[in-house]
Amino acid sequence: MTQHVKLTINGRPYEADVPSRLLLxxxxxxxxxxxxxxxGCDTTSCGACTVLVNGTPAKSCTLFAVQTDGANISTVExxxxxxxxxxxxxxxxxxxxxxxxxxxxGMMMTSIAFLQENPDPTxxxxxxxxxxxxxxxxxxxxxxxAVQYAARKMRDEQxxxxxxxxxxxxxxxxxxxx
Amino acid sequence: xIPDDFTYAAPTNLPQVWDLLRQHEGDAxxxxxxxxxxxxxxxxxxxxxxxxxxxxxxxxxxxxxRDGSLIIGAMVTETTLERSxxxxxxxAGIYDASAVVADPIVRxxxxxxxxxxxxxxxxxxxxxxxxLRANVTLQGSRGSRTMSLDDFMVDTFETALxxxxxxxxxxxxxxxxxxxxxxxxxxxxxxxxxxxAVGAAVTLENGVCSRxxxxxxxxxxxxxxxxxxxxxxxxxxxxxxxxxETARLAADAAQPTTDLHGPADYKRxxxxxxxxxxxxxxxxxxxxxxxx
Ligand SMILES: Cc1cc2nc3c(=O)[nH]c(=O)nc-3n(C[C@H](O)[C@H](O)[C@H](O)COP(=O)(O)OP(=O)(O)OC[C@H]3O[C@@H](n4cnc5c(N)ncnc54)[C@H](O)[C@@H]3O)c2cc1C
Ligand code: FES
Ligand code: FES
Numbered sequence: 001m002t003q004h005v006k007l008t009i010n011g012r013p014y015e016a017d018v019p020s021r022l023l024l025x026x027x028x029x030x031x032x033x034x035x036x037x038x039x040g041c042d043t044t045s046c047g048a049c050t051v052l053v054n055g056t057p058a059k060s061c062t063l064f065a066v067q068t069d070g071a072n073i074s075t076v077e078x079x080x081x082x083x084x085x086x087x088x089x090x091x092x093x094x095x096x097x098x099x100x101x102x103x104x105x106g107m108m109m110t111s112i113a114f115l116q117e118n119p120d121p122t123x124x125x126x127x128x129x130x131x132x133x134x135x136x137x138x139x140x141x142x143x144x145x146a147v148q149y150a151a152r153k154m155r156d157e158q159x160x161x162x163x164x165x166x167x168x169x170x171x172x173x174x175x176x177x178x
Numbered sequence: 179x180i181p182d183d184f185t186y187a188a189p190t191n192l193p194q195v196w197d198l199l200r201q202h203e204g205d206a207x208x209x210x211x212x213x214x215x216x217x218x219x220x221x222x223x224x225x226x227x228x229x230x231x232x233x234x235x236x237x238x239x240x241x242x243x244r245d246g247s248l249i250i251g252a253m254v255t256e257t258t259l260e261r262s263x264x265x266x267x268x269x270a271g272i273y274d275a276s277a278v279v280a281d282p283i284v285r286x287x288x289x290x291x292x293x294x295x296x297x298x299x300x301x302x303x304x305x306x307x308x309x310l311r312a313n314v315t316l317q318g319s320r321g322s323r324t325m326s327l328d329d330f331m332v333d334t335f336e337t338a339l340x341x342x343x344x345x346x347x348x349x350x351x352x353x354x355x356x357x358x359x360x361x362x363x364x365x366x367x368x369x370x371x372x373x374x375a376v377g378a379a380v381t382l383e384n385g386v387c388s389r390x391x392x393x394x395x396x397x398x399x400x401x402x403x404x405x406x407x408x409x410x411x412x413x414x415x416x417x418x419x420x421x422x423e424t425a426r427l428a429a430d431a432a433q434p435t436t437d438l439h440g441p442a443d444y445k446r447x448x449x450x451x452x453x454x455x456x457x458x459x460x461x462x463x464x465x466x467x468x469x470x
Binding site for chain 2: 020045050056057058063066067110128129131132133
């Protein structure tokens, strides 16, 4: 059976008649054409498909798009704003938090939601937070450093607000994610 | 992996849920967090023609102490339980169990109701809730009934839910003073189901165990209450000797099978070790008074 589904992804509306059995990750990749969200295991284990559903990390290979009708979805494509990397992207870049990069979008989405709740985490807390995201390359050391980098930068930005985002349009979209 | 086709409905009250369950009897499945059922559908181990999502049904997300019980609405997520100070302070065993279910992302969607209603012997909540002597409330068009979790858990993937009934809430009796509970799980890595796990709840009176609950995970066709072990420790001081004998009796109650996780004997030995550890922790929490 098909059903009408309307989602806001990275601040932009998408709607389509889709089969009920369409998984959220396939809506994101095939209907919205946003292929930054990856499919790794397809069995709810690896977290490569992690996106934020109304701000909460979700394995998008284990939700039907119809379940999230009306939701705000954030994916990796929404992180960079007007040529400026999100602190988490900068962190992965600066600290070499990736090798092949397959796990990276999921790692970053999980980390962003985590840092919102815990802006000043210990390394152990980061490891716990990303325990649903698997990386087969890095051994996690650099990823933890990357998240710490982002945590520092986001704390600094909090202390001195309104430096990066200038245009009103990007500010609303950034609010969804930051 | 693509599941078989189905019709999706997200009704906004329980009577609508009951109507749909009756109209499509045998062909309809309730969907809660989907973290057990969607993987099954993707593997085509389940192919219901109708999926009835509970996400828009109000009244299923209560998490509060009322009339001498902790009430956990069926749609309360693991993450909500894990973050609740009330659960952490007064029902530490439930906190312990939530914190080892799957991984943090799955826990954002997985519900306690689903964990119990799925009736997978590997699910972590049933054993802990057996130890805490929890009751469940089922609501259907013919009314509501409450039963012990022991009676609710019938067999592997089988519960006492009948006809159009929905599991609406779990009630855990509030612990008297000097009570403690704990859950310890042996898993190879995060996200794995238990090789074995044990939940324990203890109440002390004048240094003696006045109430003991012990539940075992994934060592039988369903979560197992270690009745003889419970009876043995009741009325005794929780000293080394009595805990050791209780652990031995709990291992006797286990019905493990040999599989990829290990041979049956190994799992039985693990039940013994875990029971001793979890009882010590529960007693320690009961003695400390604060963290129950
Ligand atoms: C990678 C992974 C690892 C996991 N590891 C663990 C683990 O270590 N320990 C553990 O305990 N669990 C584990 N799980 C299972 C997870 O916790 C389940 O999602 C949860 O147990 C079921 O809850 P749900 O809300 O997702 O239920 P769903 O998947 O939506 O439903 C499960 C079943 O229960 C029925 N149901 C749900 N709610 C109700 C209700 N209110 N009334 C009547 N029937 C209902 C459904 O019809 C279905 O048959 C894991 C899952 C994954 C994907
Ligand atoms: S692809 Fe979704 S968890 Fe691996
Ligand atoms: S960088 Fe390759 S999987 Fe993580």
